[in-house]
Amino acid sequence: MSETSWQECEACGRTTDEFSSATRCTDCGGLLSLHHPTPDLTGPALRDRFDARHGVRGSAAELSGVWRFRELVLPSAGAAIISQPEGNTPLLQRESLSDWCGVAGLFLKHEGHNPTGSFKDRGMTVAVTQAKRIGATAIACASTGNTSASLAAYAALAGLPGLTFVPEGQVALGKLTQTLAYGAQTLLVDGDFDACLRLAKEASEQLGVYLVNSINPFRIEGQKTIVLELLQQLAWQAPDWIVLPAGNLGNVAAFGKALAEALALGLIDHCPRLAAVQAQGASPFAAAFARGFDHMEPVAAETIATAIRIGAPASYDRGVRAIRTTAGVVTSVSDDEILEAKITIDRAGVGCEPASAASLAGVRQLRHRGMISGSERVVAILTGHLLKDPGILQTIHQSSGSASHLGNKPIRIPPTIEAVRRVLFASIW
Ligand SMILES: *Cc1c(COP(=O)(O)O)cnc(C)c1O
Numbered sequence: 001m002s003e004t005s006w007q008e009c010e011a012c013g014r015t016t017d018e019f020s021s022a023t024r025c026t027d028c029g030g031l032l033s034l035h036h037p038t039p040d041l042t043g044p045a046l047r048d049r050f051d052a053r054h055g056v057r058g059s060a061a062e063l064s065g066v067w068r069f070r071e072l073v074l075p076s077a078g079a080a081i082i083s084q085p086e087g088n089t090p091l092l093q094r095e096s097l098s099d100w101c102g103v104a105g106l107f108l109k110h111e112g113h114n115p116t117g118s119f120k121d122r123g124m125t126v127a128v129t130q131a132k133r134i135g136a137t138a139i140a141c142a143s144t145g146n147t148s149a150s151l152a153a154y155a156a157l158a159g160l161p162g163l164t165f166v167p168e169g170q171v172a173l174g175k176l177t178q179t180l181a182y183g184a185q186t187l188l189v190d191g192d193f194d195a196c197l198r199l200a201k202e203a204s205e206q207l208g209v210y211l212v213n214s215i216n217p218f219r220i221e222g223q224k225t226i227v228l229e230l231l232q233q234l235a236w237q238a239p240d241w242i243v244l245p246a247g248n249l250g251n252v253a254a255f256g257k258a259l260a261e262a263l264a265l266g267l268i269d270h271c272p273r274l275a276a277v278q279a280q281g282a283s284p285f286a287a288a289f290a291r292g293f294d295h296m297e298p299v300a301a302e303t304i305a306t307a308i309r310i311g312a313p314a315s316y317d318r319g320v321r322a323i324r325t326t327a328g329v330v331t332s333v334s335d336d337e338i339l340e341a342k343i344t345i346d347r348a349g350v351g352c353e354p355a356s357a358a359s360l361a362g363v364r365q366l367r368h369r370g371m372i373s374g375s376e377r378v379v380a381i382l383t384g385h386l387l388k389d390p391g392i393l394q395t396i397h398q399s400s401g402s403a404s405h406l407g408n409k410p411i412r413i414p415p416t417i418e419a420v421r422r423v424l425f426a427s428i429w
Pocket residue numbers: 118119120146147214245246247248249250251252307308353355356383384
């Protein structure tokens with residue numbers, strides 16, 4: 001049995017050790033995945049070990065909701081770990097949201113509670129740890145905003161220069177300003193996300209910077225812990241469904257890998273079904289699913305959910321595998337449905353960014369279609385924080401545009417108690 005982890009090409013099967021810095025197969029260009037030595041414990045004993053680590057005091061790595069599962073993430077990382085910490089996000093239940101989508105057993109895993117406000121931190125802690133271990137001189141990514149914000153924060157923590165490529169005019173304000181504030185070099189590219197990804201790949205090949213996009217296999221290992229942590233929060237009683245928004249399909253791939261490993265190691269006794277939800281204007285994965293996954297047809301992506309505004313998902317093959325191995329489904333929802341779900345989630349006092357709301361819109365649609373039954377247990381992933389996209393909030397609540405009838409307008413008053421009294425009587429009594 002190998003003592004360290006190794007990387008394997010998903011297309012040709014070529015293996016390299018865990019310290020190879022290539023983020024694609026150097027023979028065939030295929031995507032790489034990480035494999036770890038089998039842990040010394042499995043089943044209930046491994047669950048007990050994970051449970052015993054929960055809530056302990058200690059270093060950032062010991063507090064982290066990613067590194068708690070280190071045997072399944074990167075067992076050899078040890079003292080090299082770069083952690084904020086991250087993870088430990090809440091699993092919420094809200095009656096109003098259960099009612100809205102017709103599923104009493106609905107849970108919301110809120111990844112917006114991560115240090116930079118999205119699930120990207122779970123992958124970034126592992127990718128940046130690895131960047132330090134292999135002696136990278138700089139790290140780079142293409143991003144619709146959340147990956148760049150996360151990269152910037154972890155680059156600052158690790159003392160590494162960070163370089164981000166973002167599509168000009170297509171990144172939510174909170175994410176762009178966050179990336180600048182943490183100090184990463186930010187390149188506004190005159191092109192869409194798919195153009196940014198091409199450029200980031202070329203930069204990594206020709207300029208030697210380490211690429212930490214979601215094709216990076218170390219990111220996938222960290223993002224698996226969204227699933228491991230929610231299973232732990234459910235006392236390892238696997239739900240029937242896990243529903244998540246899908247853009248570049250890194251997360252769908254990570255969820256599929258986590259579930260396959262959890263089942264193989266006896267952490268759970270049945271596999272939840274994955275439901276990946278795309279925005280209708282950016283739904284090449286859903287279209288391919290409807291055709292039996294014959295092939296992926298790239299699209300010119302357009303949606304208000306900028307985090308999933310991706311026309312040619314880089315992890316398509318991995319995404320297909322994840323859906324197949326979990327007997328999963330892929331669907332799409334309209335921007336209006338996303339907006340309605342977002343406003344409903346916000347009003348529940350939970351809040352999320354638009355892309356995240358695609359998951360709840362998807363639950364509701366799958367429930368109406370009879371795919372999900374009212375008695376099943378469903379975990380919907382909220383991928384990012386409400387404050388990521390202040391622009392859409394202004395459009396809903398402070399403008400007179402098309403969505404404004406759903407808004408909660410501020411009320412302008414003169415500075416008198418009479419004016420306050422008038423407002424109170426009009427709205428409450
Ligand atoms: C990155 C991101 C997604 C999409 O994840 P993929 O791995 O690209 O499919 C969804 N929602 C938010 C908020 C994100 O930041």
